[in-house]
Every structure is written in structure tokens, then in C-alpha cells.
Amino acid sequence: MTAVLFDMFGVLARHQSPAACDRLENTAGVSGDAFWESYWNLRQPYDRGDQNGTQYWRKVADALGTPFDEERIAELIAADVASWSRVDEEMVEYVGRLADRGTTIGLLSNIPAELAAHYEQHQEWLKRFSVLAFSCRIGHAKPESGAYTWCSTAFGLPPERILFVDDRDANVRAAEALGMRGHVFTSLRELRPVLE
Structure with missing residues (x-):
């Protein structure tokens, strides 16, 4: 070696704490499995750099059937970054x-x-x-x-x-x-x- x-x-x-996960769910206005399945299933292209944060969260919104406006997306990006920052x-x-x-x-x-x-x-x-x-x-x-x-x-x-x-x-x-x-x-x- x-x-x-x-x-x-x-x-x-x-990894994300329960409190950080709650913040993301509350910011999205969607909780439970539906939110996290969309969050993780769509994550790879975002991690790979194929999408930016705005594009990723729009894909999540489409999967959830819940529109996120620009302000909500900015809040979600901030909450997501904070959730992985420890x-x-x-x-x-x-x-x-x-x-x-x-x-x-x-x-x-x-x-x-x-x-x-x-x-x-x-x-x-x-x-x-x-x-x-x-x-x-x-x-x-x-x-x-x-x-x-x-x-x-x-x-x-x-x-x-x-x-x-x-x-x-x-x-x-x-x-x-x-x-x-x-x-x-x-x-x-x-x-x-x-x-x-």
C-alpha cells in the first residue's frame, strides 16, 4: 500500500442527523418515504455534476408532484448543504x-x-x-x-x-x-x- x-x-x-432531515422535509413540505425516495433516486446525476442544485430540486419536485419556486429551491439547497456539513x-x-x-x-x-x-x-x-x-x-x-x-x-x-x-x-x-x-x-x- x-x-x-x-x-x-x-x-x-x-451523515444527516434526524434534525437535519426534519428541516429538509419541512422545507419541502413533504415528509416520509415519498420525499426520501425522490431525494435519493434522483441524486446520482446531481452528485456527478450533470445537474446543478436548481435542476436537481426541480426533478425532485416533479417526482413528488409538488412545485418548488425559486425561493423554495434556494432554501432546499441551503438546508441540504447544512445537513451534510458536520x-x-x-x-x-x-x-x-x-x-x-x-x-x-x-x-x-x-x-x-x-x-x-x-x-x-x-x-x-x-x-x-x-x-x-x-x-x-x-x-x-x-x-x-x-x-x-x-x-x-x-x-x-x-x-x-x-x-x-x-x-x-x-x-x-x-x-x-x-x-x-x-x-x-x-x-x-x-x-x-x-x-x-
Whole structure:
């Protein structure tokens, strides 16, 4: 192993909290499964950068049969960005220590443009990564093979010299299918022995 490629959400940053989910539902005026099925089923093109936030939320509105005006869409984008903005300080600190020790680190995240811009503005630790692969910028979203091959090329390393760390089994298996080593993240306690 020469480089470690980290997922963001569920590893370095936290998933949406119940309060953040409630805010999104309340902003949309739609709650429960109907909202979240539309939210997730339509997400991949938004994460990949094929759509901007306005286009994505218009697609969600169409799926829900509920019109969102421009003001509502702006509020939804803001609520969505806020819902994904909590970081895991312990993991961020640990990754920083890895970089200080000379470990080559990268980040591969399914993230839309508005959220990527927010992280770049507010999270200085992103500068520690030698490879920063935001799906909205590289045109590939996990578990698409292009996301992993893009990172391998950016590292200048063959896949077998990269360890990919993600909390989603499907994403790890897709990386392994291309030759990367994989670790399904559950906690720092479980990850540390793999890296040390």
C-alpha cells in the first residue's frame, strides 16, 4: 500500500442527523418515504455534476408532484448543504496525523457542486489531500468504475497500491473489483490497525 483513499460522508464527515432531515422535509413540505425516495433516486446525476442544485430540486419536485419556486429551491439547497456539513473531528485529526507521517492521502466523495464549494470554503483540512476527487468535478460518482480509475491516475499509482476506505460495502467492493485494497469503515478503532 502506498496511498490511502478516503470517502468523506460516513468516514470523515457525518451523515444527516434526524434534525437535519426534519428541516429538509419541512422545507419541502413533504415528509416520509415519498420525499426520501425522490431525494435519493434522483441524486446520482446531481452528485456527478450533470445537474446543478436548481435542476436537481426541480426533478425532485416533479417526482413528488409538488412545485418548488425559486425561493423554495434556494432554501432546499441551503438546508441540504447544512445537513451534510458536520465533520468527525477525531477522524479529521487522525487523517492529518497520517499526512504528517508522510502517508499519501486522497479523498473520493459523492458530492454536488454547492456542497463541494461549501467544504472548500470552510474546511482547511481538505488541503492535506494530494488527490481531491469530488464527483461533481470528475464526472464520475461511486460506485462507477470511472471514479476509482480517475483517482488511480491522479495518484500516479496502480490500483493495487491504493487502500480505499468507505462506509458503504458496495463502494468498497467496486474499488476492489478494479484492484484496489478495500476497508469497510465502521470506526477509527477498527481502521487504525489496518493503517499502522
